[in-house]
Amino acid sequence: MSQHELTNLLKLTPLTDPPLKYAEFLMELKDHQDRADSAPALILRAIKALGEEKIEDEKDPERRQFLMTLKDVGIPSLLAFKHVCGSQRFALQMLNFLTAAGSNGAQLKKMMIVEGGPGAGKDYFGDGIERALERGAKVYAVKGCPDHENPINLLQLLGDEQLKQLAEATGLGGTLFDILAVAGDPCQHCYTKVKGTLAEPKEEPSLECIEVEAIHVSKRSAGVSEWKPGENCSLIAALRRGNRGFVSLPDAFIKRELKPGEADERLILLDATQYRRLPAVSDGCSDAAAASPLDAFIMATTNAKALSEFLDTLPDKDAFTGRSTLLKFPYNLVRVEEIRAYQQEMSRYKVLAKFDPLVLKMIATLAVISRYAVPKEGENFIHPVDRLRLLQGEPIQVKAKSGSDWSSVWATEASSASRSTYEDTRYGGGYGSTSSKPASTAANYGPEAMSIPTDVPITSHLMWRLIGKDEGLQGLDMRFMLGLLSQINEIGLKSKHQCVGALDAIMLLRSAIQNSLSTSNLTDGQKAVLKRCQKWLGGEVTASSDWKKSANDRPELIEAEYRRLLKQQVLQVFCPDYEMQAQGLYDAYRAHATAFAQGEKMAKVKGIGNVPVDTSVLDDLDRYRLGKRPGDWLEEGDKKFRNALETLIDEAREKFIRDNLSKDDAELSEEAMRQKRIEIIKRFRESWETIPEIANAIRSKLDEKVGKAVEKLLTTEVTSDLTEDDQKLLASAKQTLTKMGYCESLQKPVLEYAKRVKVWAYKA
Numbered sequence: 001m002s003q004h005e006l007t008n009l010l011k012l013t014p015l016t017d018p019p020l021k022y023a024e025f026l027m028e029l030k031d032h033q034d035r036a037d038s039a040p041a042l043i044l045r046a047i048k049a050l051g052e053e054k055i056e057d058e059k060d061p062e063r064r065q066f067l068m069t070l071k072d073v074g075i076p077s078l079l080a081f082k083h084v085c086g087s088q089r090f091a092l093q094m095l096n097f098l099t100a101a102g103s104n105g106a107q108l109k110k111m112m113i114v115e116g117g118p119g120a121g122k123d124y125f126g127d128g129i130e131r132a133l134e135r136g137a138k139v140y141a142v143k144g145c146p147d148h149e150n151p152i153n154l155l156q157l158l159g160d161e162q163l164k165q166l167a168e169a170t171g172l173g174g175t176l177f178d179i180l181a182v183a184g185d186p187c188q189h190c191y192t193k194v195k196g197t198l199a200e201p202k203e204e205p206s207l208e209c210i211e212v213e214a215i216h217v218s219k220r221s222a223g224v225s226e227w228k229p230g231e232n233c234s235l236i237a238a239l240r241r242g243n244r245g246f247v248s249l250p251d252a253f254i255k256r257e258l259k260p261g262e263a264d265e266r267l268i269l270l271d272a273t274q275y276r277r278l279p280a281v282s283d284g285c286s287d288a289a290a291a292s293p294l295d296a297f298i299m300a301t302t303n304a305k306a307l308s309e310f311l312d313t314l315p316d317k318d319a320f321t322g323r324s325t326l327l328k329f330p331y332n333l334v335r336v337e338e339i340r341a342y343q344q345e346m347s348r349y350k351v352l353a354k355f356d357p358l359v360l361k362m363i364a365t366l367a368v369i370s371r372y373a374v375p376k377e378g379e380n381f382i383h384p385v386d387r388l389r390l391l392q393g394e395p396i397q398v399k400a401k402s403g404s405d406w407s408s409v410w411a412t413e414a415s416s417a418s419r420s421t422y423e424d425t426r427y428g429g430g431y432g433s434t435s436s437k438p439a440s441t442a443a444n445y446g447p448e449a450m451s452i453p454t455d456v457p458i459t460s461h462l463m464w465r466l467i468g469k470d471e472g473l474q475g476l477d478m479r480f481m482l483g484l485l486s487q488i489n490e491i492g493l494k495s496k497h498q499c500v501g502a503l504d505a506i507m508l509l510r511s512a513i514q515n516s517l518s519t520s521n522l523t524d525g526q527k528a529v530l531k532r533c534q535k536w537l538g539g540e541v542t543a544s545s546d547w548k549k550s551a552n553d554r555p556e557l558i559e560a561e562y563r564r565l566l567k568q569q570v571l572q573v574f575c576p577d578y579e580m581q582a583q584g585l586y587d588a589y590r591a592h593a594t595a596f597a598q599g600e601k602m603a604k605v606k607g608i609g610n611v612p613v614d615t616s617v618l619d620d621l622d623r624y625r626l627g628k629r630p631g632d633w634l635e636e637g638d639k640k641f642r643n644a645l646e647t648l649i650d651e652a653r654e655k656f657i658r659d660n661l662s663k664d665d666a667e668l669s670e671e672a673m674r675q676k677r678i679e680i681i682k683r684f685r686e687s688w689e690t691i692p693e694i695a696n697a698i699r700s701k702l703d704e705k706v707g708k709a710v711e712k713l714l715t716t717e718v719t720s721d722l723t724e725d726d727q728k729l730l731a732s733a734k735q736t737l738t739k740m741g742y743c744e745s746l747q748k749p750v751l752e753y754a755k756r757v758k759v760w761a762y763k764a
Contacts, residue, residue, distance in 0.1 A: 330472025
């Protein structure tokens with residue numbers, strides 16, 4: 001490469017484009033109306049220009065399913081905020097605010113206050129807006145104006161007749177007056193430039209002298225700024241720098257000690273929002289100047305406590321709250337996004353222990369479900385793990401649990417029905433971490449889970465619709481979780497093989513929660529969250545705590561979810577075609593049973609064709625169905641089940657229809673009901689799980705096969721004694737476990753646990 005070519009590679013985009021004459025700017029405005037956009041409209045356009053995540057580009061199948069679900073429920077996953085994991089629902093609220101403000105709605109005269117707990121990620125949104133703007137956004141401003149004046153503001157100096165003629169001359173027509181409806185009065189600088197001063201007035205003032213330049217927005221030049229209380233930079237200066245773009249106010253309402261006679265400069269926000277103006281810079285009363293127009297999207301972040309205390313210092317709270325829109329930033333409620341946040345954090349670690357593939361899922365499961373709203377005691381509810389899976393878009397069939405099951409999931413030892421107060425439910429710093437207000441009335445309770453409808457199927461769409469507006473504002477906060485993640489990594493690095501298993505992580509979670517409960521300044525709300533987490537993790541850690549539980553022990557929520565996920569992995573390792581084998585066994589049983597019941601000699605097996613009726617196929621599954629041993633004698637009564645097979649399938653079909661009919665369908669006419677039933681029945685799919693008795697028999701048969709394979713892998717020392725098929729199976733199993741992410745030192749412990757609890761037979 002030549003030096004000339006290298007020089008060209010080093011060239012950058014200028015801060016401004018070549019200037020336009022004012023008349024030229026106006027003539028081009030008809031085809032480029034966005035040049036006169038307000039700041040919210042500019043930001044909205046910049047965010048949309050970055051686009052949305054492409055589902056087909058996502059490599060993680062779980063997250064791809066999640067993105068598909070978001071799309072189906074009408075929530076975009078914006079690239080501008082991809083780094084704020086699990087924030088898509090909040091991003092849509094912000095988008096709606098910007099859309100209304102960009103259309104000159106009432107939001108144009110308001111700032112946005114984002115309230116959220118520690119580590120929720122609220123300030124990261126400002127980073128996303130900044131990046132979107134700096135990617136290529138431009139604002140057209142009066143050249144040389146310190147406030148980056150919108151050129152449209154200068155048209156306020158023209159008379160009505162001039163404006164009418166100008167609208168016609170430029171081809172803008174009524175659009176010009178729509179633009180002017182939200183234009184500000186010109187700043188002192190631009191006014192003086194056009195008309196001069198009383199000491200030196202211009203004899204023939206004209207806007208012809210004005211030039212317009214396109215400024216590339218950047219926090220290093222103009223259009224983006226940040227201000228925190230107590231900084232050397234004044235709030236006025238920050239607003240002026242961010243004029244025509246974005247002003248971020250992190251921790252905007254933290255308490256400040258004012259000097260005697262000093263006014264809180266945050267009161268400037270009252271005029272900055274409602275009247276979209278700022279006091280002009282002057283040297284004193286003798287050099288007073290007119291206010292400057294302000295056109296900026298102001299986003300302030302805070303926690304509930306700081307905002308409440310700030311408002312208490314004001315003589316008129318309503319004057320401030322009326323000039324703002326409060327959006328509450330929830331903690332992440334989706335496990336796959338929580339894991340992504342952990343992975344982002346771990347990518348910064350200098351040294352990383354080896355985590356087994358379920359470690360992050362276990363940590364994320366606890367974090368996410370701790371943030372779910374607590375269902376009302378006595379009402380039907382969705383199990384938190386089922387809800388977690390539905391929010392991710394897993395295609396599962398779920399039934400609501402009855403109110404009688406509430407205590408087994410939600411109640412803690414201290415109280416079966418207590419619920420924490422709204423301001424006290426976050427665990428971690430901030431958000432009322434030192435408050436101890438009692439929950440004296442129902443009105444003080446935190447957000448309750450919305451009631452589950454009884455007349456509609458429970459789907460992912462329904463779960464997204466049932467997220468309450470205040471949900472996610474309680475639970476284990478992200479700072480706590482990331483700190484815990486770092487501790488687990490450090491403990492893993494100190495272990496012999498520098499690795500961490502999921503069971504180890506669960507035990508470390510138990511210890512961390514127990515230690516947190518011993519903190520002296522916890523509120524009742526924080527204790528309630530931690531006690532629920534402790535319950536889900538298996539209770540208090542004692543000297544005898546271990547994982548040597550019998551297969552009959554009923555695990556608590558987190559270990560139960562671990563068993564469910566581990567079962568999937570074990571089946572993938574030792575019986576990857578489990579579903580295919582199960583369906584094949586069902587198809588064979590169904591065909592031979594039907595022929596047997598009808599006295600036929602030939603059976604038509606799906607995928608195979610006509611074969612002689614083989615009663616050994618029926619006897620084999622019937623023994624598993626009845627809990628008998630191989631070779632046990634079957635009585636004639638044991639074989640009657642085969643004759644009822646068609647009836648059981650008809651009953652399953654009718655149940656499917658009933659489950660998919662709503663209460664309103666009961667009012668349908670006879671013909672309409674018939675058509676409705678036909679529509680529903682088209683969705684019915686007969687599978688190996690359709691008849692529970694056969695499904696359980698098939699599971700028992702395949703589970704026994706998997707159990708024997710696990711036993712061989714754990715106990716065989718000399719593989720040459722095995723058959724060639726068994727040798728291939730064991731070699732493949734070890735290879736698959738390694739690909740999954742289990743290092744050699746973790747494979748044996750996890751399989752020993754799987755064997756001990758017979759995880760392949762576990763029913764979630």
